[in-house]
Amino acid sequence: MIDWLDFVVLSLLALGVIFTVIRFVLGPKLSDRVVALDTFNMIIIGLIVFLALVFDSKLYLDIAIVYAVLAFLETIVFARYLEGKNNDNS
Amino acid sequence: MTILSYIFLIIGALFFLLGGLGVFRMPDTFNRIQAGTKATTLGAFSIIVGVLFGSVENHLDWIPKLIIIIVFIVISNPVGSSTIAKATYRSKNIPDNLIQDDLKERGEKQ
Amino acid sequence: MKYLITFLTLLVVYLFLAGFTVEEVILGSLVSVVLTVLLANRLNFKVDWRFPFKLLKFLFVYIPVFIWKLILANIDVARRVLSFKIPLNPGIVKVKTNLKGDLGKLTLANSITLTPGTLSIDVEDDYIYVHTIDILKNSKDKNQEIISGPFEKILGGIFE
Structure with missing residues (x-):
């Protein structure tokens, strides 16, 4: 109904994604990259839930649930990797 | 109802943008984690409230799934960021601008 | 039960x-x-006849305070991120908690992470290590009061 407001919301989300990707590329340490990846995943979850409203389809909500579970596991696994790797070195 | 839904959606998208900008601008890792976690949690909350208001006229069966998503995000996002912070501290990647550091005197017993 | x-x-x-x-x-x-x-044999939690009242208190007292604090935290983050030179004063402090039980500590740590300017790093026995953006020098009680004061009272009635 109000098409241009959809474009406003989508472009704000896209700007947020661009900033996290810049931090992901530049991040001086590995932990900065993991933080950027976590924020990126959260923005993508919000985007998928918004797409459910735009395309008027219930399937996107299931995709968002599965993506949220996978993003949480991904964060935990990267944090464990970071911890274990540096304990061996020091 | 559509107007209310778009107000919540735009507020949520603004907080997501703020989270990305915070991750980009903050000077060290712990402050990046703080800005990212808070802004994205409220952003997801607000976007889901907006989708709920926008879909409540046609699809009443969307509401339980939206509640599941928001409860899961509010529980899991702080736990994940706290795990990253702990791993960052243990990997000796400590910023040098800390004024007071109580974790140092705990020692390395693990 | x-x-x-x-x-x-x-x-x-x-x-x-x-x-x-x-x-x-x-x-x-x-x-x-x-x-x-x-x-059910592997879970350890206790329930008694006060459980419905605790659930109601959790839903109608804790959740609104939590959402209000979350909005305040985001306004604080917005003020810091959008200012030209970011005001920072960081430090890690040790906060003592009176809550027993894992679920109470988890809820308290999550609440601390989502309140303005604080991030909980580690939980050990009765202490929570918290990273704060604005630390007050040389006043431990004041820091503790600011960080965990409001939630400690509410959660104390819910999780023993």
Whole structure:
């Protein structure tokens, strides 16, 4: 109904994604990259839930649930990797 | 109802943008984690409230799934960021601008 | 009592994910009974007759305070991120908590992470290590009061 407001919301989300990707590329340490990846995943979850409203389809909500579970596991696994790797070195 | 839904959606998208900008601008890792976690949690909350208001006229069966998503995000996002912070501290990647550091005197017993 | 609470939690999650029809209620009840028999001995939580009152207090006292603090935290983050030179004063402080039990500590740590300017790093016995953006020098009690004061009182009535 109000098409241009959809474009406003989508472009704000896209700007947020661009900033996290810049931090992901530049991040001086590995932990900065993991933080950027976590924020990126959260923005993508919000985007998928918004797409459910735009395309008027219930399937996107299931995709968002599965993506949220996978993003949480991904964060935990990267944090464990970071911890274990540096304990061996020091 | 559509107007209310778009107000919540735009507020949520603004907080997501703020989270990305915070991750980009903050000077060290712990402050990046703080800005990212808070802004994205409220952003997801607000976007889901907006989708709920926008879909409540046609699809009443969307509401339980939206509640599941928001409860899961509010529980899991702080736990994940706290795990990253702990791993960052243990990997000796400590910023040098800390004024007071109580974790140092705990020692390395693990 | 413990079996009943576990069964109801599993059934509610199943129905929220699958939808409210008669077939799903029957299938969800079967799955929940099997999972309850398998899981209930390994969970350690205690419930008593005050449980419904605690649940009501959790829903109607804790959640609004939590959402209000979350909005304040985001305004604080917005002020810091959008200012030209970012005002920072960081430090890690040790905060003592009176809550017993893992669920109470988890809720307190999550609440600390989502309040303005603080991030909980590690939990050990009775202490929570917290990273704050604005630290007050040489006043430990003041820091502790600011960080965990408001939630400690509310959660103390809910999680013992």
